[in-house]
Amino acid sequence: MECVFGMVGKGFALVVADSSAVNSILVHKSNEDKIMVLDSHKLMGASGEAGDRAQFTEYVQKNVALYQYRNGIPLTTKAAANFMRGELATALRKNPYMVNIVLAGYDRETGPSLYFIDYIATLHKVDKAAFGYGSYFALSMMDHHYHPNMTVDEALKLADQCIDEIRSRLVVAPQNFVIKIVDQDGAREHSWRRTTKD
Amino acid sequence: MGGYISSQSVKKIIEINPYMLGTMAGGAADCQFWHRNLGIKCRLHELANKRRISVTGASKLLANILYSYRGMGLSVGTMIAGWDEKGPGLYYVDSEGGRLKGTKFSVGSGSPYAYGVLDSGYKYDLTIDEAAELARRAIYHATFRDGASGGVASVYHVGPNGWTKLSGDDVGELHYSYYPVEPAVVEQEMTEAVVA
Numbered sequence: 001m002e003c004v005f006g007m008v009g010k011g012f013a014l015v016v017a018d019s020s021a022v023n024s025i026l027v028h029k030s031n032e033d034k035i036m037v038l039d040s041h042k043l044m045g046a047s048g049e050a051g052d053r054a055q056f057t058e059y060v061q062k063n064v065a066l067y068q069y070r071n072g073i074p075l076t077t078k079a080a081a082n083f084m085r086g087e088l089a090t091a092l093r094k095n096p097y098m099v100n101i102v103l104a105g106y107d108r109e110t111g112p113s114l115y116f117i118d119y120i121a122t123l124h125k126v127d128k129a130a131f132g133y134g135s136y137f138a139l140s141m142m143d144h145h146y147h148p149n150m151t152v153d154e155a156l157k158l159a160d161q162c163i164d165e166i167r168s169r170l171v172v173a174p175q176n177f178v179i180k181i182v183d184q185d186g187a188r189e190h191s192w193r194r195t196t197k198d
Numbered sequence: 199m200g201g202y203i204s205s206q207s208v209k210k211i212i213e214i215n216p217y218m219l220g221t222m223a224g225g226a227a228d229c230q231f232w233h234r235n236l237g238i239k240c241r242l243h244e245l246a247n248k249r250r251i252s253v254t255g256a257s258k259l260l261a262n263i264l265y266s267y268r269g270m271g272l273s274v275g276t277m278i279a280g281w282d283e284k285g286p287g288l289y290y291v292d293s294e295g296g297r298l299k300g301t302k303f304s305v306g307s308g309s310p311y312a313y314g315v316l317d318s319g320y321k322y323d324l325t326i327d328e329a330a331e332l333a334r335r336a337i338y339h340a341t342f343r344d345g346a347s348g349g350v351a352s353v354y355h356v357g358p359n360g361w362t363k364l365s366g367d368d369v370g371e372l373h374y375s376y377y378p379v380e381p382a383v384v385e386q387e388m389t390e391a392v393v394a
Binding site for chain 1: 261262264265268290292294295296297298300303309310313
């Protein structure tokens with residue numbers, strides 16, 4: 001089952017996602033990147049049904065880029081989050097997108113922020129968020145060990161603790177995880193946590 | 199009707215254009231029709247842009263079409279394999295709307311059996327002959343265990359100059375070439391009864 005989680009630290013936000021692409025009992029791929037770089041300073045970790053995840057995240061990415069081309073300035077993280085929520089809500093009663101999203105961004109004026117957006121268009125600005133069966137383990141780990149203004153090393157240590165807990169306690173745990181970070185220098189891939197080398 | 203084999207000679211590798219192939223799993227009509235449709239779109243792209251479409255682009259065209267028909271009962275599990283400016287490309291596309299880029303895939307009801315053989319023998323730098331034999335073996339083992347797989351194991355190679363068909367072996371004959379029947383030791387031969 002897919003896991004995505006994230007947290008805010010001092011001047012940065014972290015998003016972690018598993019990298020398995022699964023079809024019933026088959027693992028097709030274990031190095032699928034589910035954290036999309038939305039623009040220079042936004043990351044979007046998405047989990048959900050196969051087609052919906054890629055299609056919705058790419059739709060959002062292109063619309064965010066369009067806004068920047070049209071208006072000359074990028075969207076704030078809050079605006080991007082509300083745009084996504086609006087699209088999910090509009091589609092909900094007809095053709096819902098079954099995607100859960102953790103949006104992390106860095107804005108010059110307001111600093112790092114994290115948004116929890118689930119498939120029924122719930123939107124919350126949060127310090128830590130998690131989706132999937134892994135959230136049962138990650139959320140309590142984060143609730144216990146998280147404190148505001150963590151350094152990157154402290155946050156990575158907490159992320160590793162969450163990953164280890166998911167690996168040891170979840171019955172069909174994903175093999176590999178990807179970690180991405182966004183801070184004032186931009187959004188980028190940080191590292192992988194692998195048990196298989198697909 | 200129940201389980202019924204209507205043909206043992208279905209072409210499950212569809213030739214989209216001379217440098218791109220698609221595989222068939224799921225509904226035969228859906229696969230054939232939409233691959234043919236993809237071939238048309240690829241040709242239109244060539245005419246409009248004066249260059250061949252990439253494998254990325256072709257697989258995305260198909261994935262977007264299938265996504266728009268989601269929930270309406272299409273059954274397509276396919277791999278798009280081709281060669282473009284970036285070299286070899288392989289994508290898995292299905293009727294759920296999923297699209298994955300990868301270096302090896304197996305699709306269909308027999309796919310878990312084939313994955314086992316494929317994973318144990320795979321290296322990135324196999325020669326063409328080694329890769330073909332691995333693929334043939336993987337298909338054979340899937341047909342051995344999966345009731346819905348069988349007939350002919352086709353192997354194609356996709357290179358910089360397009361695809362070529364390497365082999366098409368009946369899996370029944372492959373079985374005996376991999377597991378030949380040992381002549382049994384005869385303990386007692388039957389002879390004519392002695393007439394008293």
